[in-house]
Amino acid sequence: MGDWGGYLSLILQGALVTAKLTVMGCALALVVAFIAGLGRVSRFAAIRWLATAYIEFFRGTSIFVQLFWVYFVLPFAGVTLEPIQAGIMALGLNVGAYAAEVVRGAILSVPRDQYEACIAVNLTRFQRMRHVIFPQALPLMLPTFGNNAIELLKGTAVVSLISLHDMTFQAQVVRAQTGSTLIPFATILVLYFLMALALSRAIRMIETRITRGLDGVR
Amino acid sequence: MTDPIIRIDNLVKSFGTFKVLDGLSFDVMPGEKLALIGPSGSGKTTILRILMTLESISDGHIEICGDQLYHMQRNGREVPADEAHLHKMRSHIGMVFQHFNLFPHKSVLENITLAPILTKGTPRAKAEARAMELLEMVGLADKADARPAQLSGGQKQRVAIARALALQPRIMLFDEVTSALDPELVEEVLLVMKRLAAETDMTMLLVTHEMGFAHEFADRVLFFDKGRIVEQGPPEQIFSNPREERTQSFLRKIIAAGHRV
Ligand SMILES: Nc1ncnc2c1ncn2[C@@H]1O[C@H](COP(=O)(O)OP(=O)(O)OP(=O)(O)O)[C@@H](O)[C@H]1O
Numbered sequence A: 001m002g003d004w005g006g007y008l009s010l011i012l013q014g015a016l017v018t019a020k021l022t023v024m025g026c027a028l029a030l031v032v033a034f035i036a037g038l039g040r041v042s043r044f045a046a047i048r049w050l051a052t053a054y055i056e057f058f059r060g061t062s063i064f065v066q067l068f069w070v071y072f073v074l075p076f077a078g079v080t081l082e083p084i085q086a087g088i089m090a091l092g093l094n095v096g097a098y099a100a101e102v103v104r105g106a107i108l109s110v111p112r113d114q115y116e117a118c119i120a121v122n123l124t125r126f127q128r129m130r131h132v133i134f135p136q137a138l139p140l141m142l143p144t145f146g147n148n149a150i151e152l153l154k155g156t157a158v159v160s161l162i163s164l165h166d167m168t169f170q171a172q173v174v175r176a177q178t179g180s181t182l183i184p185f186a187t188i189l190v191l192y193f194l195m196a197l198a199l200s201r202a203i204r205m206i207e208t209r210i211t212r213g214l215d216g217v218r
Numbered sequence B: 001m002t003d004p005i006i007r008i009d010n011l012v013k014s015f016g017t018f019k020v021l022d023g024l025s026f027d028v029m030p031g032e033k034l035a036l037i038g039p040s041g042s043g044k045t046t047i048l049r050i051l052m053t054l055e056s057i058s059d060g061h062i063e064i065c066g067d068q069l070y071h072m073q074r075n076g077r078e079v080p081a082d083e084a085h086l087h088k089m090r091s092h093i094g095m096v097f098q099h100f101n102l103f104p105h106k107s108v109l110e111n112i113t114l115a116p117i118l119t120k121g122t123p124r125a126k127a128e129a130r131a132m133e134l135l136e137m138v139g140l141a142d143k144a145d146a147r148p149a150q151l152s153g154g155q156k157q158r159v160a161i162a163r164a165l166a167l168q169p170r171i172m173l174f175d176e177v178t179s180a181l182d183p184e185l186v187e188e189v190l191l192v193m194k195r196l197a198a199e200t201d202m203t204m205l206l207v208t209h210e211m212g213f214a215h216e217f218a219d220r221v222l223f224f225d226k227g228r229i230v231e232q233g234p235p236e237q238i239f240s241n242p243r244e245e246r247t248q249s250f251l252r253k254i255i256a257a258g259h260r261v
């Protein structure tokens, strides 16, 4: 025992990996959520079906198994990913499936009146979504997106399965080397909490920004 | 003789097994101001919604400005209209709703300019200048930057009228545009509509329970019951001298309910 500074830097390196997974995973989840969420309300049955299949599959199986597939099984299909890429992909696709349902729900909750007003002023389908429906749906999505992002952060711990040195993995290393469980795990407890806090703050900031001047909309 | 701007021919509309409109036919001449009156559930709203393509039809034909609304020609055969055809046809028609249906996330000005900019490619500056003129006309120039939530019902409805006018449709549909308003706000909206009726040659279809207003506004009144026209004619005839028993009893009930005629 002794070199606590070294151990701390080990954990901080892990924190960086965790942060990277979270940020990139959230970005992917967001893109996927919009595509699949809009796909769910498409007027084309085939697109609806595809989106539903994706969502049901990723919600219905565990992130653990998904990660395993992405990293260990995809190479047999000729797709080999770096561990970090595999981690981002599994996390993004998994959380994206949940967030897609949020997108769908928010879009469907915009009152019918609004669609009818769009038709009466002769907007095209795309214009309706882009200028009227989506802007009203977005503020409804954000709070739940915040929860999804924090779920994703917590989910990052599974990536040690594919030998990614994230925060939890590094805490294990420190524990093995020092024999102390309390100190490394108390440290990452605080770090996870701070990251979650930063995430929800960030989302809240975006929320106020987007809903600014929208008071009284509903 | 000019041709009718709207020709409704044998229109049938069913919701499930319930036939709301059963073989309805009537024409509207360009510039005509038409009032549609009748008991609740007689299908007045349904007619306007069908004209605005918010509702599909079950059978029959509608011609607007010389073109079929719900049908088009393909390889010399008549087929149901596709979205592109409906889009083209909608440019002839505007509608003002009972509950305004303004875009809550847009300012008053943006509510009015959005569609002209998007659907007609009007330059923003021009669209805004035109919107200001319209706001001036409905007496709300000072509210251009307000959000709909900051307006009273009467103000909202006047913005909604301006929004519909901005697209310069040849036909305007008004569905009970004052019935969601507090009584003291009704007058300001009716005033705008009277001016509109007097000053433009737009064709207007008005569904209303305000018989006094229908009387003043309309060139012709159609009395509906159960999805059919029971009686029609100039307002003087319908309101002062109705021939049909059903029209008479409807008007008696309306008067008994405290409405002016
Ligand atoms: N989407 C719908 N599904 C089923 N029935 C409907 C639908 N829309 C209207 N109806 C029915 O069609 C009939 C005509 O409705 P409509 O709204 O056109 O009447 P209205 O003459 O406008 O009545 P009101 O004066 O009460 O507004 C009513 O019996 C109504 O219940």
Ligand SMILES: [Mg+2]
Pocket (backbone or CB within 6 Å): B044, B045, B046, B176, B207
């Ligand atoms: Mg009605």
